[in-house]
Amino acid sequence: CQSSQQRLPYTNTNSSLLRTRDPNTIFRYSARRNADDLHYSPYSLSPLSPASIRLLRSPRKQLRKIPKTPFKVLDAPELQDDFYLNLVDWSSTNILAVGLNASVYLWNANTSNVTRLCDLQTESDTVTSVAWSDRGQYVAVGTHKGIVQIWDATTNRKTVSFPRHTARVGALAWNDYCIYSGSRDRFILQNDTRSSKQERKLAGHRQEVCGLKWSPDRQLLASGGNDNRLLVWNQSCMNPIQIYTDHTAAVKAIAWSPHQQGLLASGGGTADRYIRFWNTLTAQSLQCIDTGSQVCNLAWSKHSNELVST
Known part of the structure; x- marks a missing residue:
């Protein structure tokens, strides 16, 4: 018997991929030009980007030299070597407050004058933290007994006292007229220096x-x-x-x-x-x-x- 085969019509499904409106642009490549590619060839084999090339070609910045010796040395006897205490603070008026045992001293960087702000020996207490107010008029003093005292640096007088912590006060921070104190008792207290009122207790x-x-x-x-x-x-x-x-x-x-x-x-x-x-x-x-x-x-x-x- 004779076998019969039916021949199917051939259709090229990929022919549409080669169709183009302009046959002259099939192998034409247009390199992108912008301000970042002026000196960069699209055929370059370099793995670096134009930005990296510019960075490498730019002149190297010279490191700023910082003196290794202090320009001023202040004698601070009885300064406690305790990681948890904050005994030094600069004011916005360029005055340094330092807590030394039971006293707080002020050093004026403009005049080099030294004055003693307060002495807690009569209270059998020691200084554990100091902090200047934002305007540089008042100094907050934290003590070992858990007291926060506010002193006027212009008159050397205590204006208010907050005996509300049960352990030493090692951290202080001002926010306008409010003083925030952190203590060994684990609490943060907010006190208003104008009214002697405790605002918040943060645990x-x-x-x-x-x-x-x-x-x-x-x-x-x-x-x-x-x-x-x-x-x-x-x-x-x-x-x-x-x-x-x-x-x-x-x-x-x-x-x-x-x-x-x-x-x-x-x-x-x-x-x-x-x-x-x-x-x-x-x-x-x-x-x-x-x-x-x-x-x-x-x-x-x-x-x-x-x-x-x-």
């Missing part, structure tokens, strides 16, 4: 409160504790709005960036050694730096995006 730390710092806009308060936690508070809530637990030692060093809103830096103690950066707008950790030793203090430069640590 969030499980151990001693080591550091207190207000944000530049005075809306957020950061607190560090011996419980290795960094807390962020606002002015309306009684509970912290953010809790950071990445540190593995006491958090005393705290600093808000004056250049970037919501940027917070914190430093850990001997068992931690890290400086950590936080975005408080998103409650996220940004990066960390191992300093090789405990971080006692942090301060941002007001003129450049630089941070100094001790």
Whole structure:
């Protein structure tokens, strides 16, 4: 018998892929031109982008030289060597307050004059923290007995006293006329210096409160504790709005960036050694730096995006 085969018509389904309105543009390539590609060839085999090439070809910035020796040395006998105390603070009027045992001394950087602001020997107490008010007129003094005293630096007189803590006061922070104090009793107290009235009592730390710092806009308060936690508070809530637990030692060093809103830096103690950066707008950790030793203090430069640590 004879087999019959039916031949199907052939159709090229890929022919449409080669169709073009202008056959002369099939292998034509138009290189993109803009301000960033003026000296960059599209056929270059370099793995670097135009921006990276410009960066490598740009002149190298010279490092700023920082003197390794101090320009001024002040004699401070009986200055307590205690990680948890804050015994030195600069005022906005360029006056340094130093707590030495039972006394607080003021050194005027403009005139080099030294005056004694107060003496707590008659009260059998010692100074554990000092902090200038924003305008530089008043000095808050925290004591070992848990008392916060407000002194007028222009008259050397005590204006008000808040004996509300049950243990030493190691951290102080001003916000306008209100003074915030952190104590070994684990509490943060807000007191109004105009009315001698206690406004708030914040309970969030499980151990001693080591550091207190207000944000530049005075809306957020950061607190560090011996419980290795960094807390962020606002002015309306009684509970912290953010809790950071990445540190593995006491958090005393705290600093808000004056250049970037919501940027917070914190430093850990001997068992931690890290400086950590936080975005408080998103409650996220940004990066960390191992300093090789405990971080006692942090301060941002007001003129450049630089941070100094001790």
